[in-house]
Amino acid sequence: MRALGIGEGGSQWRGSVVEHAIAAIQAASVGIFLFCHNSSSASADARPDGTKVNRPPGASGQMQGVMSTVDTFQFVVPPPFDESSPGDCHFVSSDGIQFKVLRHSLVPSSRYFQELFQYLPSSTSHTDLPTFYFDDNARLLHALLIVLYPVHTPEFIDIKSLQELTDRQEKYAIPYSTMMHAVSVIVGRNYSGPAPTEDLVDVYTTAWSNGYRREVKHFSRFMHKMDLTDQSIVDRLIRNSGSSKSYVALTELRRQRETALDGIIEALEPRKHFCLSHSSSDAMFFAFISMMKTAARSALLEPRPTCNDAFEFLGLQPTDENRTVTWCSTCYSKADKAKLTNQLKVAIERYPQTISIMPDKDAWALFM
Numbered sequence: 001m002r003a004l005g006i007g008e009g010g011s012q013w014r015g016s017v018v019e020h021a022i023a024a025i026q027a028a029s030v031g032i033f034l035f036c037h038n039s040s041s042a043s044a045d046a047r048p049d050g051t052k053v054n055r056p057p058g059a060s061g062q063m064q065g066v067m068s069t070v071d072t073f074q075f076v077v078p079p080p081f082d083e084s085s086p087g088d089c090h091f092v093s094s095d096g097i098q099f100k101v102l103r104h105s106l107v108p109s110s111r112y113f114q115e116l117f118q119y120l121p122s123s124t125s126h127t128d129l130p131t132f133y134f135d136d137n138a139r140l141l142h143a144l145l146i147v148l149y150p151v152h153t154p155e156f157i158d159i160k161s162l163q164e165l166t167d168r169q170e171k172y173a174i175p176y177s178t179m180m181h182a183v184s185v186i187v188g189r190n191y192s193g194p195a196p197t198e199d200l201v202d203v204y205t206t207a208w209s210n211g212y213r214r215e216v217k218h219f220s221r222f223m224h225k226m227d228l229t230d231q232s233i234v235d236r237l238i239r240n241s242g243s244s245k246s247y248v249a250l251t252e253l254r255r256q257r258e259t260a261l262d263g264i265i266e267a268l269e270p271r272k273h274f275c276l277s278h279s280s281s282d283a284m285f286f287a288f289i290s291m292m293k294t295a296a297r298s299a300l301l302e303p304r305p306t307c308n309d310a311f312e313f314l315g316l317q318p319t320d321e322n323r324t325v326t327w328c329s330t331c332y333s334k335a336d337k338a339k340l341t342n343q344l345k346v347a348i349e350r351y352p353q354t355i356s357i358m359p360d361k362d363a364w365a366l367f368m
């Protein structure tokens, strides 16, 4: 079993992610291979110039010189896959980027590469290395190599590449434990930060599709500003998480929050503190309640709303445009500000911030 590279990026794991990462490493040491791989081997194709090239199984026929993806147009290969690094073969991506690779680093990591290199004699020349052409672009090929190479942490893979790699897990026979390790590191990187740095929908759905309940709950806190009526967002949520429940969980949270707004308003005792002219008619009273709700809704979009001053929080004393409630000087003139602030703090504490509907499967239950 190959060593998982916890030396370089492992120190950045925090909290529950550490436990998850440990579970992944334990799983790796047990050696769980859930994904099978078709036993096709490398084939040699003739190039237009007559020379033979080695083609990995699954690679399509027309790749040389094809610039298929704009986002990797200027991909610069970093060590240890660049030309000055040690290696005994070359991988060329669909967009024509060349990686230098050590075969014996890949063989223990994936049956795909074990079979790919099976009949290839060890190279004798340092200048004319065997070349393999892949139908994935440089960004993805790099992510694949990072995940499979020993002593490399998947920390620097972006969430988009991670998702694409997950789709190709079977193709490249990436062991389940290896893939889980990569997912946990990348999801964990966002979990441990003060706010997710990757695209929030993608981090949330990646955590969801892998059954990371704590992480999914955590990320839902950052999603209050997301437009859930945007069809493209809804599509992405459902497609990437593999379940409509990921979307339902968020809409249910929105519903709970809307209902719970009453508790926020109650904490401010409007009936008691509105002046006579603003509470004598129902129309006027409810118009002001509605304004307070709008102000509260906006203030509570923060992932962790804090309240130091009740009036300021709801815009009874305007601090910015969004929260301003146009108030008269008589309303709340005799209110005990400290008492209202404390009541509001308690109400905010109770206000729903994270989802209550969770992914069905718990990916880690296997290892607990």
Ligand SMILES: [Zn+2]
Binding pocket: 274, 275, 276, 277, 278, 327, 328, 329, 330, 331
């Ligand atoms: Zn008034």
